[in-house]
Amino acid sequence: MKNIKSEYTPPKFAAWILEKINGGARSLSFIGDLYEIFRETAIESGLLKARLWYWKQILNSLNSLFKNTFMGSFIMLKNYLKIALRNLLKGKFYSTINITGLSIGISACIIAILFIRDEFSIDDFHVNGSNIYRVSNEFSGPTGKIYRTTRTRLNMADDLVENYPEVINSARVFEDYGVLSSDEKRFNDYIFFVDASFFELFTFPLIQGDPGTIMSEPNGAIISESLSEKFFGDKDPIGKTLTLEMKHTFVIKGIMKDSPPNSRIDYNMFVPISYLRNVIPEERYESTDVVTYLLLAEFASHENLKSTIQDFVIRKYGEKFARRKYTIQNIKDLYLNSYLDREIGKSSDIKYTYIYSTLALIILLIASINFINLSTARGIKRSQEIGLRKVVGARKKQLVWQFLGESVLTSFFAVFISVALIHQFLPWFNSYTGKELSFRLFLDWQITAGMIILALISGLVSGIYPALIVSRYSPVTTLKSQGSNKNRFLRRSLVVFQFSVSLLFIVCTFIVSDQMNYLRNKDLGFDTDNKMIFEVYDSTFNEKRFQLLKNELMQNPDIVDMTSGFSTPGLYNGYEMPFEIIDSGNNNKYNMSLLWIDSEFLDFYQVKFVEGRNFNMKLAVDRKGALILNESAVKLLGLENPIGKRIKADYEKVEGEIIGVVQDGHLGSLYDKIKPTVFQYSLDMVSSLSLSYMPGSEQELITYMNEKWNELYPGMVLNHFFMNERIERQYSDVEKTEKVYNFAALLSVLIACLGLFGLSSYNAESKIKEIGIRKVLGSSVSSIIKLMTKDFIILVLIANIFAYPTAYYIMSKWLVQFAYTAGIKPQTFFITSLITLSIALLTIIYQSFRSALANPVDSLRYE
């Protein structure tokens, strides 16, 4: 006998499948027989042939399995399918309600799945992803406020690689935003300073050039295809140059594909991090803060690094780092679970995935309830069929399967329709979430599988209860009664649930949009109309420059006034630091925000003075030693006569006399309480110019400003925004929430009303004779309408009881994030009730009228 090689064993996976198919007694010897034949074939005709033969056995086994087990039930299956289709067609009206509702629910779920999958796919294409960590840290500011940041020292990456054997590589990133220019064109863009190893850690698709060598050169650059297209059109960009801020010239040596849509970093240009030496002044170079990524060895645990990095930093860089707390985060957590300042790349919040999936499931549940209610209500009608099946010998189990099959069939129809719905709604959803989700049925096996699973789940969820109930009917009792009270109670509870959820969503929509209106229209304590803000990126900007610019700009008649400051009101509270009152006899510290402004800043924004005066530039002392406080600050300091008192803050070497007090205004967003604020005159740290203009001159003004700007700063691009818009943009999250609730409310009301319509139609149908008799006996139309609508209206009213406390609870939690809220108004609940009641009434009134107006002769003809 030939020596049989040990690898001559059948494919494991195929063996496993075969074992599963050939269950029971057969498996004991069958697999063994196959094994034997496999070896023979392998020896005689080669391993490949044997393997092919072995795989083929799966088909043979399936065939045999089908013949042995299914053949008998196949005929019944055909019958079930036929009956199911007949029933769907017979109750076209109810089937339409069911399928419409379910398809809306399923579409919502699929879109939620697309969204969630996309959220979780961010940055998942990096081959080393699970081993790349980012160093982050948190520290407390001068007043104890915690700042969390992604930035570390420049040399930290190398030190960590040196001291931790498990850290095998590192990459640093520094980002800058500025003007890029070629010979002919200029664009603003982000530019990333990176180590050569950046491209070893991360998997970004390169087209041309070797990043290792390019990033080791002093001024090489790699740009994206679309940036190349923007600057050079079809021409080959290699060897051409791009200049940053008119100062720093880089030679393009490599091209890479545009950043994939699921990349956190949206890059267009990479240059070597070593170049930073030329950008950042020598004295600040050592303290440059970069983002540090670490590559850990495969299979190495990150726990050791995570737990010892803090000690390492203190040991290495000294005790002053003790107030910073260092840690590491895996890059896969950065997009959804990291909420730090100065992130590089986009961030989202895991809460959206929770919110969307919950809402989608609730909508599907409401649709399933329609199915449950209509099937149990109409189950009576099928008692004859059920009775006959039972008499012929159907077991309860078989009937349950039959009815489940019908509900699954219904939800499969719904899936077909939802395909169309998703195609319709996905673009809308994309524009609202800013995503680029695409729906490619069949090409995308996960989605296809998801749809099938959803169809099965929604079919089973909506079908299981009706199936159990209906299959329990005994033919004798169904002939006698009109459904048990227990069923009617369940149906009513479910209707109450549907309307509670709908009411909840409506109330939430109202409260959120109330809050949004409040945020939009709240008087902030300063004037925001007809104001435009221009961002200034110039570290050399000072008073002299500002005066020159102002003299020039004020000659334009469209410009009413202009001012400048460290920030723009409504967007930034100022930097918090501890102040103390000089000569107060104690050294109590008071946390107040400091804001540097131009002398006319307060007048420009029409901030009202409570007492004292504004800065006067003619007085030399006002340039440095004069401070203006807001009312909150005065209150905090507890000063009765603040004017003339002196305060100081050692932290920024601020010291001066209080010369004026202004009314409180919302310098930050309405998320924050008004802060005690100190205004000081300074134009050394200007970040924006504020202009007020004649209404209607906006477009000319923007063009004019850009021209002027180019004279002053050749090559710099001026960013502008309208003040009202910019302030409102802070509340985009609220707007999003408003839209989500709005949409959820719309869908849930729609589906719930569909169900109500179905139930009321059924109700009218089954009471047709009762009404006929009532009319014959002299009942009026109005009393019949009352009879028909009363029950449902009571249900909707009961739903209020459940919806309002829940809504109140959810919304008061939501409103906590704002320091200033519109509150929850009682009339919101009243209006919601009114709206829902009217919608519900409208839904059922049609059927009620029809039955009330019907001629009793028609309904009683056959009695």
Add this chain to the structure above:
Amino acid sequence: MNLLTRGEEVVLIAVWRLGENAYGVPIRSLLIDMTEKDWSLSSVYDALERLEKKRYLESFLSEPMQSRGGRSKRIYRHTKEGLNAMIRLKTTQDRIWEGITKPAIEGRL
């Protein structure tokens, strides 16, 4: 008497011919040799299991064997009813074919 399909009939005979060695693999190869058609192991088992259900065959498991990936053989043999069935089959067959010879058929070609 339970009716047998042609396939079951052949399998019943194959088991007879193999005697002590009547389990899946040799049964299948014998069937292939006898009928000159490809039999899948599944179809062999289908037939065997039906015959067992009709109580013409009985089976027992051998010890697990290394050469079979640690699996047992299921060895089949005839029951008394099975033997009776074979007798009836043989009788019927002989009766049907009585007096017909191959040369006679070929002579008509």
